[in-house]
Amino acid sequence: MKLIYVASPYAGDIEQNTEFAKKACRHVMNEGHAFFAPHLLYPTILDEHQPEQRQLGLDMGLAMLPRCDELWCYGDRISYGMHLEIEEAVRLGIPVRRVMEQENGFVIGRVKSTVPAEAPIQAMRMV
Helix, strand or coil, X not given: CCEEEEECCCCCCHHHHHHHHHHHHHHHHHCCCEEECHHHHHHHCCCCCCHHHHXXXXXXXXXXXXXXXXXXXXXXXXXXXXXXXXXXXXXXXXXXXXXXXXXCEEEEEEECCCCCCCCCCCCCCCC
């Protein structure tokens, strides 16, 4: 069983985005995998409206990324947080897949990249 890092929008319409993230996690399970969705976990403990706490949540999510087998990017837009997650996955050589919602469910795209970047780039700083 693979561990899939679920990336989807969170900020903005938090209620709607949370429901979409849950739907994405159910999709991962239906595909036979386990999921990790930091934006469903950390906001239950941290205050999203406090910049330091939001940054801490992003940092902790990125700290878990190396333990995941793939990153699946859900939704029709890439948020700032998702962009950071994708960049870090590419840097680490973790396969990134785009997953789009269609009328009859989700469609999983091909792997975007599996080649690590040459020079490590600090995507986020630990607070």
